[in-house]
Amino acid sequence: MIKIAQLSCGTEYSGVQPEIENAAETVGAKMVYPDVNMESIDKAVKEFGFNPNSAQLKLMIARAVELAENNYDADAIFIATCFRCAEAALVRTELRKYVQQHTRLPVVTYSFTERTKAAQLLTRMEALVTIVERKELLARERQVGLTAGLDSGSSTTKAVIMRDNVIIGKYWLPTTDVFSSAETALTKALEEAGVKQEQLEALGTTGYGRFTLGKKFQAKLVQEELTVNSKGAVWLADRQKGEATIIDIGGMDNKAITVRDGIPDNFTMGGICAGASGRFLELTAKRLKVEITELGELADRGNPGKVKMNSYCSIFGIQDLVTSLAAGNTLEDVASAACHSVAEQIYEQQLQEIEVRQPIIQVGGTSLISGLVTAMEHTLGQRPIVPKDSQYIGAVGAALLSSGLLG
Amino acid sequence: MKIFIMPPNSLILFDLVERFGHEPLSLMGELRERVTSNEIEAPPLNVSSDDVKLGLKYAGIEVPSGIRGRLAVYGPLIDQAEAAIFMEDAPYSFGCVGCQRTNELAKLLIRKRRVPVLSLDYPENEDQAKDMVFKIKEFLEGLR
Numbered sequence: 001m002i003k004i005a006q007l008s009c010g011t012e013y014s015g016v017q018p019e020i021e022n023a024a025e026t027v028g029a030k031m032v033y034p035d036v037n038m039e040s041i042d043k044a045v046k047e048f049g050f051n052p053n054s055a056q057l058k059l060m061i062a063r064a065v066e067l068a069e070n071n072y073d074a075d076a077i078f079i080a081t082c083f084r085c086a087e088a089a090l091v092r093t094e095l096r097k098y099v100q101q102h103t104r105l106p107v108v109t110y111s112f113t114e115r116t117k118a119a120q121l122l123t124r125m126e127a128l129v130t131i132v133e134r135k136e137l138l139a140r141e142r143q144v145g146l147t148a149g150l151d152s153g154s155s156t157t158k159a160v161i162m163r164d165n166v167i168i169g170k171y172w173l174p175t176t177d178v179f180s181s182a183e184t185a186l187t188k189a190l191e192e193a194g195v196k197q198e199q200l201e202a203l204g205t206t207g208y209g210r211f212t213l214g215k216k217f218q219a220k221l222v223q224e225e226l227t228v229n230s231k232g233a234v235w236l237a238d239r240q241k242g243e244a245t246i247i248d249i250g251g252m253d254n255k256a257i258t259v260r261d262g263i264p265d266n267f268t269m270g271g272i273c274a275g276a277s278g279r280f281l282e283l284t285a286k287r288l289k290v291e292i293t294e295l296g297e298l299a300d301r302g303n304p305g306k307v308k309m310n311s312y313c314s315i316f317g318i319q320d321l322v323t324s325l326a327a328g329n330t331l332e333d334v335a336s337a338a339c340h341s342v343a344e345q346i347y348e349q350q351l352q353e354i355e356v357r358q359p360i361i362q363v364g365g366t367s368l369i370s371g372l373v374t375a376m377e378h379t380l381g382q383r384p385i386v387p388k389d390s391q392y393i394g395a396v397g398a399a400l401l402s403s404g405l406l407g
Numbered sequence: 408m409k410i411f412i413m414p415p416n417s418l419i420l421f422d423l424v425e426r427f428g429h430e431p432l433s434l435m436g437e438l439r440e441r442v443t444s445n446e447i448e449a450p451p452l453n454v455s456s457d458d459v460k461l462g463l464k465y466a467g468i469e470v471p472s473g474i475r476g477r478l479a480v481y482g483p484l485i486d487q488a489e490a491a492i493f494m495e496d497a498p499y500s501f502g503c504v505g506c507q508r509t510n511e512l513a514k515l516l517i518r519k520r521r522v523p524v525l526s527l528d529y530p531e532n533e534d535q536a537k538d539m540v541f542k543i544k545e546f547l548e549g550l551r
Contacts, residue, residue, distance in 0.1 A: 009473065009505065010473025012476075013472075013476030013477045014454075014473050014475075015454050015472075015476060018448075018449050053508075054506045054508065055506075056505030081473075113472050114459035114476065
């Protein structure tokens with residue numbers, strides 16, 4: 001069983017400890033708590049170099065030092081503290097850097113409220129387990145045979161057919177009913193590829209609908225989107241070796257993942273505030289009465305400095321947008337400000353939780369909105385790489401990884 | 408009288424309060440109640456997300472959930488307190504609830520109730536320890 005070491009403060013008094021343990025159990029892992037001697041806590045805090053006032057944070061540090069010194073056996077690390085606690089946020093961030101410097105264990109950080117439920121933690125826990133259990137599979141760099149990948153996302157469903165490391169068919173459409181959307185996407189992709197479904201040697205599913213579709217299509221691989229998308233991103237960007245940061249701004253949630261040789265070692269996943277999601281840009285396009293495909297180009301012609309827009313909430317964001325339009329700002333300036341608002345929130349919410357490594361690869365459907373890529377460039381000081389077919393990362397990753405399961 | 412102790416799970420303070428004829432208000436008692444109740448299943452402390460909402464009586468929604476959850480458990484003890492003893496800068500082996508922010512807020516809540524408070528420095532040697540016990544005795548006897 002995969003052992004996930006928990007370094008945390010406040011989980012028990014927030015009532016979320018059972019949720020954490022349930023999430024781990026669901027994916028075949030168990031939470032473990034590195035043993036620490038009372039005497040070793042002060043020593044560990046001294047070695048770490050940051051002395052928090054709260055004793056539970058000192059214990060977190062001591063547990064991390066035990067892992068760093070190989071005194072305790074674990075396969076992955078989960079670092080969690082209360083949302084809005086400044087002292088804990090400092091420790092969480094610095095501790096994440098410390099364990100990444102001193103261990104090769106995959107890490108995920110999380111700040112919780114009492115509303116945190118096991119379902120919200122499931123994808124993160126599943127990804128930790130996948131990284132540990134399927135390291136060899138994740139190390140696969142070439143797709144072989146004839147395989148398909150289905151990515152059932154919150155906004156769109158994507159299908160890709162690959163043969164011998166080449167994409168030969170692809171299709172995407174907005175997600176309505178999970179089944180029919182996937183069927184249509186797969187049929188169209190198969191048509192483009194000129195092959196029949198029976199000829200497929202393997203099929204992989206990912207995204208929100210992965211379990212449902214996995215059953216229906218008898219998938220060889222059913223895997224969460226953090227590891228699958230990482231694989232797809234480095235394959236599409238041809239960055240399989242070395243380090244990279246993947247930014248995937250999805251319809252409902254965002255992912256920032258650092259990879260080493262194509263395998264994730266740290267990731268964050270947002271999903272609380274819709275103001276930082278692709279959905280906000282959809283709402284923006286609708287309000288500006290342009291197609292979402294035109295929004296990026298419109299934004300590229302605008303000046304974001306002329307409009308103030310930076311709301312965590314998509315509803316308040318749209319209110320800002322309406323006010324800006326009423327004040328006489330142009331559609332271009334407002335579109336640009338909306339893209340910058342999303343980029344800034346990705347920077348504030350996601351990229352602060354990981355160590356940004358070069359190159360930065362921006363993927364997912366929103367990476368086709370050039371104004372958003374420009375906004376990320378302004379925020380990060382460097383233009384991210386957007387590979388061809390960047391919206392198909394999940395489907396490509398699923399097709400590639402499922403080929404690794406061929407007998 | 409009912410005496411709130413800080414740290415609220417200090418066995419030494421609990422024992423001294425009891426020895427000098429008062430009723431200590433402690434975290435141990437509250438948690439025992441929870442973990443032996445058959446109706447709650449949120450181990451190890453049986454603090455549920457509903458309890459955390461009760462903490463809103465003591466701290467606003469913008470306060471981290473861990474603080475509200477702690478106060479949900481021993482905030483009611485603060486409400487009952489007729490006097491309090493605070494041990495300042497005590498090592499965590501003396502008694503500890505893990506969160507310094509909660510400790511500070513709990514002390515403020517006690518002070519706002521304007522009940523008698525004895526604030527002590529943690530003793531560093533035997534003489535100071537004797538002096539500490541003497542001060543506690545004097546404080547508690549003075550409450551009668």
